[in-house]
Amino acid sequence: MRPEMILLVALRALRRNRMRSLLTAFGIVIGVAAVITTVSIGNGARAEVEEQVTRLGQNVVLVFPGSRSLGGVSIGGGSAxxxxxxxxxxxxxxxxxxxxxxxxxxxxxxxxxxxxxxxxxxxxxxxxxxxxxxxxxxxxxxxxxxxxxxxxxxxxxxxxxxxxxxxxxxxxxxxxxxxxxxxxxxxxxxxxxxxxxxxxxxxxxxxxxxxxxxxxxxxxxxxxxxxxxxxxxxxxxxxxxxxxxxxxxxxxxxxxxxDFTVQTQEEVARAATETSRVMTFLLGAIAGISLLVGGIGIMNIMLVSVTERTREIGIRIALGARNRDILRQFLVEAILLSCLGGGIGILTGIGVSYVLAFYADWPVYLSHNAIAYAFLFSAMVGIFFGFYPARKAARLDPIEALRYE
Amino acid sequence: MAVVVLEDIFKTYHLGSEVDVPALRGLSLVLEAGEFAAILGPSGSGKSTLMNVIGCLDRPGRGRYLLEGEDVAKLSRDRLAAVRNRKIGFVFQSFNLLSRTSALENVELPLMYKSDGLSLREIQRRASEALDQVGLSDRADHHPSQLSGGQQQRVAIARALVTEPTILLADEPTGNLDTRTGLEIMEIFQKLNDHGITLIMVTHEQDIGRFAKRTIVMRDGRIVRDDPVEDRLAASDEKEKLPVLVAEEESVQ
Known part of the structure; x- marks a missing residue:
């Protein structure tokens, strides 16, 4: 079976269930959009912090009363x-x-x-x-x-x-x-x-x-x-x-x-950027979890779909589809769904980022890396969570599948 | 030339670990090219199992199966899939078309699984040709739900023919159809057979068997009778004899 035929077969199968395909992809849309938005916000915050640090002054050394550790949270200084x-x-x-x-x-x-x-x-x-x-x-x-x-x-x-x-x-x-x-x-x-x-x-x-x-x-x-x-x-x-x-x-x-602390501007900057970096990472991780949940959603729907489409699978096998043709079709369907979700998610994420930048006056910096990783991750989610249902479909017995009501 | 040679075929289904159900018990059968055979028998006689074996959907437990001289009993699942795709066309009682998929796309389906990889343009050309053969070229973009039972079965026949198979296997092809539509399907089958296609049809209706050239009666996994059809009927003549009712035509829709 030629690769473009597998793609065509998978596309036609998704088209047959437009609504379900869209809803399945929606989980990924939310996950990817959340990742991109949070990372954009986090990067914006970090860039803002860096800019602030340069505005702090030039070659500044600060002396605070009491001792405080490097990278500490209370930049406000001790009260001693x-x-x-x-x-x-x-x-x-x-x-x-x-x-x-x-x-x-x-x-x-x-x-x-x-x-x-x-x-x-x-x-x-x-x-x-x-x-x-x-x-x-x-x-x-x-x-x-x-x-x-x-x-x-x-x-x-x-x-x-x-x-x-x-x-x-x-x-x-x-x-x-x-x-x-x-x-x-x-x-x-x-x-x-x-x-x-x-x-x-x-x-x-x-x-x-x-x-x-x-x-x-x-x-x-x-x-x-x-x-x-x-x-x-x-x-x-x-x-x-x-x-x-x-x-x-x-x-x-x-x-x-x-009984005092001497800090250079650079150290203050490092502490501040470190804080915003950790925040970005945490936000991104939470968004990543929603991406994972979206992936599980795809697996869930694909599993239901394999059961519901048992007869269709039987027909395809009777008409000469090999097990691997069925496996590939379902895998490609899952990947298409997650990539579709990823694509819409990227657009949504970019849109939300700009809306936030515009209305909340929050500095937003779109990260090309975050977009690339989010898309890659959503494709991997498709492969990972699509494989099990696809294998299940490929292993169906054609005679029983044809008899399935 | 013999298209199908079955020698001493056994097939037993294992239900659980204890119960064994023998479906075919030492069955032998030779079908020549250009035959039109009807396999008759009550349910449980093993005729469906025989169809599955001939159709390469199932492998016999014991015995030899030569399809056009090639021993297919021991082929791997992938090779069997290729044999199904190249040599066998299936027509089912419940049509088994893909829902929400146009007639043309349904007919294209087996060509997509062809191992030698046709271009989409060529696939579409052959599929519309096949639809034309069953007289449905004007319904190419209709979905199964927009077609009558008879039309759906004709799409299924076009799908079975599109790969130019050696044999056409029909499992109760008229079972879900009214008399007139059933006759239309038989008319198509007889026409195809006249053009040289080998046809094997499973049915439990004695009348339908009379459109074939040979009837094979099965009981308990064996062939109990195998006769040529003496008083063969032409489906086109039988259709003429039916009272023409407009209402009947419409009830099909």
């Missing part, structure tokens, strides 16, 4: 009060590789302007912060060392604040209130989008760290020290020097653990 403003100043002054250092103190506060108010994050930073983060101003100016020194009540705000408190109008010179105290807006930041952790970075107010410590946060210690090193090659050296300096300043003897 071990880092002081003086630590930050010392790092800046004593380590030549460090261009800039900014002690960071965060607080969440209600701010108001006129009759409008907004709940936002207020960051105390040094005047170097924007340089470290590679974050340009939209207009106005950043507070300078003078403002920091005097703990002036000045603020630089993100785009979200401009939208929420000023409805997009120029806020320079306006006085907003935090805990009843006035803050004068002197600058507006360019929009920056989502952060690594998914928060809107533009929903922010920057004030001199001295102002934050004294009037706003109620804290006395830095939550992070952001530092910038001259070049990427100097990162390991800088990292070591920061560690040595802080150990010395904190009076830690040999054998004592660090």
């Amino acid at each position: 009060n071990t880092l002081t403003v003086e630590d930050a100043l010392a790092i800046h002054e004593e380590i030549p590789e460090v261009i800039a250092a900014s002690p960071e103190v965060r607080s969440q506060r209600q701010v108001s302007y006129g009759n409008r108010n907004w709940f936002t994050r207020i960051y105390g930073q040094s005047s170097d912060y924007l340089q470290i983060r590679q974050w340009p101003m939209e207009y106005g100016r950043m507070f300078d060392e003078e403002d920091v020194l005097r703990a002036n009540m000045v603020a630089v705000v993100g785009q979200t604040i401009v939208e929420e408190l000023f409805e997009g109008a120029d806020p320079i010179g306006a006085i907003i209130r935090v805990r009843g105290m006035p803050l004068e807006i002197i600058g507006v930041l360019q929009t920056k989008g989502m952060s690594l952790m998914g928060s809107v970075q533009d929903d922010i107010i920057l004030v001199p760290y001295t102002t934050a410590f004294r009037y706003i946060s109620g804290r006395s210690h830095a939550m992070v020290i952001n530092t910038q090193v001259y070049s990427a090659e100097l990162m390991p050296v800088a990292r070591q020097k920061i560690t040595d300096l802080l150990r010395e300043r904190h009076g830690l003897g040999p054998g004592q653990d660090n």
Whole structure:
């Protein structure tokens, strides 16, 4: 029997049961679409994370209080009060590789302007912060060392604040209130989008760290020290020097653990991408299970179909079909079904991915590999789950099959 | 020339491990080319088993079976499939057409299993020729459910003929048909036989046997009578004698 005849025979058999063929393939459609969509979403998330990491700034070294393990989940940092403003100043002054250092103190506060108010994050930073983060101003100016020194009540705000408190109008010179105290807006930041952790970075107010410590946060210690090193090659050296300096300043003897953690931008990135990679894998695995269930569905229908088509098989054998012709026909039917399902599934997956990208504003990156693997896997599902019913069909006794009612 | 030579054929069916049912007990039979034989006998006489053996659907337990001089009793299942495809055409009582499949595609079916691999174009050409032979070329794209019983059986005959087999095996070909349609089928059979096809037909209707050239009566797995038909009937004449009823024609549809 010529191969194209087997294909034709299988196609005609599927056409005879159009509805059943479509429903059988539907299980695979869902499985493949789920795999492609989840992997697209996962890849989108990862690409977004990577982009965020590059936006984190250039040659950034972060110092967190307390110790934390590499690849840990809480990028937010420890809560121990071990880092002081003086630590930050010392790092800046004593380590030549460090261009800039900014002690960071965060607080969440209600701010108001006129009759409008907004709940936002207020960051105390040094005047170097924007340089470290590679974050340009939209207009106005950043507070300078003078403002920091005097703990002036000045603020630089993100785009979200401009939208929420000023409805997009120029806020320079306006006085907003935090805990009843006035803050004068002197600058507006360019929009920056989502952060690594998914928060809107533009929903922010920057004030001199001295102002934050004294009037706003109620804290006395830095939550992070952001530092910038001259070049990427100097990162390991800088990292070591920061560690040595802080150990010395904190009076830690040999054998004592660090009471802080130094992380490079790269390490933060690695932890974040690792997290999204694991998420993608998990989502993909769950979707893979639905593909498997679709395969079992094909086997189920094929088995029912073999019983129901017993007489047809008997006729074919009587007309001269060999056992292997019957086996091949049923196998090809199963493969066609799963490939049909795979094809529709790919289109559905791509469609759903784009719909998500469009409506949910989620970054979606279609993975050619995922599409290829999903299709290959669905074809294998067809062969694997089609084989048993096909063999059962091929082994039928023609005389009994012809007599089957 | 002998087309079918059966020598001392035994066939026993084993039901479970204890019960043995002897279906053929030392049967011998020679059929010459161009014969039209009717095998008669009550149910359980072994005539279906004999058909299955002649049709290469089943192998005899003991004995020799020469089909056109080739010993097919010991052939593998695959070789038997090829023999069925090349040399034998089947016509069944219940037509056994594939449902939801056009008449033409039904007739194409055996050609698709041909070992020498025809092109689809050639398959379609031969299938429409065969349909033409049974007078159904205008119903080529009808599904079995859109055809009358007689038409379905004619499609089945076209399917059996399309491979140009040596013998045509018919198992109760008129069993599901009314008298007039049955006569039409017999008319086709007689015409085919006149053109040289060897026909073997199993039936339990004595009357139908009279359209054949030879009747073989079986009982308990053996042949008890084997006579040439003296007063052979022509199906076309018998059809003439039937009262012409329009209603009858339509009841078939």
